[in-house]
Amino acid sequence: MLKVDYALIFVTDDSIRDDNIFFAILEAALKGGATIIQLREKSCDTATFYRRAIRCKELCDTYKIPLIINDRLDIALAVCTDGVHIGQTDMPYDVSRRLMGKSKIIGLSVSNTEQAAKKDAQAADYIGISPIFSTNTKTNGLAQPLGIAGLKAIRELYAKPIVCIGGINKNNTQEIIENGADGIAVVSAISKAEHPEAATKELKEIVCKTGTN
Numbered sequence: 001m002l003k004v005d006y007a008l009i010f011v012t013d014d015s016i017r018d019d020n021i022f023f024a025i026l027e028a029a030l031k032g033g034a035t036i037i038q039l040r041e042k043s044c045d046t047a048t049f050y051r052r053a054i055r056c057k058e059l060c061d062t063y064k065i066p067l068i069i070n071d072r073l074d075i076a077l078a079v080c081t082d083g084v085h086i087g088q089t090d091m092p093y094d095v096s097r098r099l100m101g102k103s104k105i106i107g108l109s110v111s112n113t114e115q116a117a118k119k120d121a122q123a124a125d126y127i128g129i130s131p132i133f134s135t136n137t138k139t140n141g142l143a144q145p146l147g148i149a150g151l152k153a154i155r156e157l158y159a160k161p162i163v164c165i166g167g168i169n170k171n172n173t174q175e176i177i178e179n180g181a182d183g184i185a186v187v188s189a190i191s192k193a194e195h196p197e198a199a200t201k202e203l204k205e206i207v208c209k210t211g212t213n
Ligand SMILES: Cc1ncc(COP(=O)(O)OP(=O)(O)O)c(N)n1
Pocket: 009, 011, 038, 040, 042, 070, 071, 085, 086, 087, 088, 089, 090, 107, 108, 109, 110, 127, 128, 129, 130, 138, 140, 163, 165, 185
C-alpha cells in the first residue's frame, strides 16, 4: 500500500453550504499541499453528503491525494474513498474494518490516554487526538482538550501515526509536532483564512520543517 502522509489533513467546513465556495476552498487546500482531505458533514441529508463526496473524490483523485470520509461508512463505501474516520461513538472499529477491508485507512478519535491504549486505537491506522486545544468549530460535544501534556502521554504509549485536531493554527503547530505528533488536522485555519492556499502552504511548511517526515 502507498505510504500515507499524515502531515496536514484538511477537514472540510460543514458550515459552508455554498458548493462554489466549498469546492474553491477544497481546491485551494489541495494546491497548497494538504496531504489528506477529510470530508466532514454533520447536518446535511445523505444525498447532499453523497454528491459532495463524489465531487471531492474527483478533485482528490486529480491531485492524487487520499480522501477520508468522517463518520459515514456507507458514504465511504458508496464512493470508494481511501478511508473513514470514526469517533468513539461512531460505527465500531471492528465493523468498520470488516466493511472497509484491510487496505483502507481507518482513523479513530481518542480523547484520553485510556482510549489510546485500547485495542481499537492500537489496531487503527492512526489516531486523532481530539481535541488538542479548545475550538468553537466542533459544536457536537467537545471533550476536555488534552493539551501538549496529553499529547506527550499518548505518544509514550502509541507507536502508530498521531494527528492532532482542535484549535490548531500557524502559531501552535510547531509545538504540536515537536511533542510527538505526526501531523495536524485543521478546519478553520484553512477554511476561514483570507487566502486558503497560502495558509495551507504555511502550515505544511511548519509541519515539514519541524517533523522528521
Ligand atoms: C483527524 C480527526 N480527529 C478527530 C476527529 C473527531 O471525530 P469525532 O470525535 O467522531 O467527532 P466528529 O468530527 O465526528 O464530530 C476528526 N473528525 N478528525
